[in-house]
Amino acid sequence: MPTALPPLKFRRWRRDLVWLLGAVALEWYASARGNWSEHYSRFAQRYEDWQLDEWPLTLLMLSLGLCWFAWRRMGELREALAEHMAAEQRISELLEQNQHLARQLIGVQEEERRAIARELHDEFGQGCTAIRIEARLLAQNGAPDAVRQGAQRIGHHAEHLYRLVRERLTRLRPHSLDSLGLEAALQELCEGWEDQTGIACRVQAELPAQALDDAVAVTLFRLVQEGLTNIARHARASEAQVSLQAGNWPQQPLSLRIEDNGCGLPGAAPPSGGFGLAGMRERVAALQGQWRLDRGTAGGVRIQVLLPAEARA
Ligand SMILES: Nc1ncnc2c1ncn2[C@@H]1O[C@H](COP(=O)(O)OP(=O)(O)O)[C@@H](O)[C@H]1O
Numbered sequence: 001m002p003t004a005l006p007p008l009k010f011r012r013w014r015r016d017l018v019w020l021l022g023a024v025a026l027e028w029y030a031s032a033r034g035n036w037s038e039h040y041s042r043f044a045q046r047y048e049d050w051q052l053d054e055w056p057l058t059l060l061m062l063s064l065g066l067c068w069f070a071w072r073r074m075g076e077l078r079e080a081l082a083e084h085m086a087a088e089q090r091i092s093e094l095l096e097q098n099q100h101l102a103r104q105l106i107g108v109q110e111e112e113r114r115a116i117a118r119e120l121h122d123e124f125g126q127g128c129t130a131i132r133i134e135a136r137l138l139a140q141n142g143a144p145d146a147v148r149q150g151a152q153r154i155g156h157h158a159e160h161l162y163r164l165v166r167e168r169l170t171r172l173r174p175h176s177l178d179s180l181g182l183e184a185a186l187q188e189l190c191e192g193w194e195d196q197t198g199i200a201c202r203v204q205a206e207l208p209a210q211a212l213d214d215a216v217a218v219t220l221f222r223l224v225q226e227g228l229t230n231i232a233r234h235a236r237a238s239e240a241q242v243s244l245q246a247g248n249w250p251q252q253p254l255s256l257r258i259e260d261n262g263c264g265l266p267g268a269a270p271p272s273g274g275f276g277l278a279g280m281r282e283r284v285a286a287l288q289g290q291w292r293l294d295r296g297t298a299g300g301v302r303i304q305v306l307l308p309a310e311a312r313a
């Protein structure tokens with residue numbers, strides 16, 4: 001229950017009061033000029049059986065009663081309004097908490113990915129390299145053919161595993177994001193994606209002079225990553241475009257657009273059920289941004305994201 005009722009603010013009461021007093025004065029003037037009460041008295045006396053002469057007082061009582069009734073309802077309305085405002089306040093607090101938690105969760109997730117990527121790189125990469133060296137030595141030292149061939153196969157498998165892990169490492173935490181920055185990481189991501197899928201990908205990035213915060217950069221990278229994955233999986237497109245406009249950030253919101261020329265969404269309503277789009281939406285909401293999915297100019301899907309300056313906080 002709310003404790004304090006909001007103060008009443010009547011903005012148009014003066015104008016209404018003038019109208020009310022004007023109407024009463026007009027009625028009094030017309031009544032005085034036309035002797036309405038005297039006419040009414042004479043009329044009421046003719047119908048004494050109906051007690052018509054008592055009606056003015058009764059109507060006065062009814063008016064006072066209605067005033068009292070309206071006053072009571074207004075009190076109830078104020079209470080309902082206060083409850084509504086308290087609920088709204090609570091909702092906005094919970095929303096803020098939710099955004100804070102989502103942001104923390106994403107931060108922890110990214111840190112965990114970074115740690116796994118580091119460990120995989122150090123342990124697995126070195127292990128694979130050692131196996132490849134050993135296999136090469138085995139194959140060189142005049143060993144029997146069977147051993148040499150086996151050693152070569154081991155070397156190939158180790159090489160294959162190493163490539164696989166390197167590719168996974170890039171997905172887990174792209175090295176270029178830390179070393180070269182967002183623009184280079186996006187270029188690298190799109191070039192790799194183009195090679196893998198055979199779909200043309202154009203990247204256009206305008207970044208601010210100062211480096212973007214890690215949370216913002218990682219969010220943008222993951223959004224593009226998921227957007228491109230969806231295009232490869234669902235769009236049947238021949239071209240994808242990624243455009244990042246952040247030249248005036250944080251003075252102006254940062255905008256990201258991912259668009260394809262594919263078949264578009266399967267239904268009229270935005271799809272639900274998949275984790276990819278939901279994850280994108282959550283990442284954007286965690287940075288208090290806006291996320292929109294609609295039909296692009298080329299007929300495919302267009303995802304537009306706006307991140308405000310508060311995304312840095
Ligand atoms: N670029 C796209 N072109 C066509 N359909 C898409 C595109 N992106 C998403 N979709 C549709 O939206 C659905 C939900 O996507 P998502 O949440 O990423 O889940 P998932 O990729 O696991 O199916 C997809 O199943 C697909 O039907």
Ligand SMILES: [Mg+2]
Nearest residue numbers: 230274276277
């Ligand atoms: Mg997906």
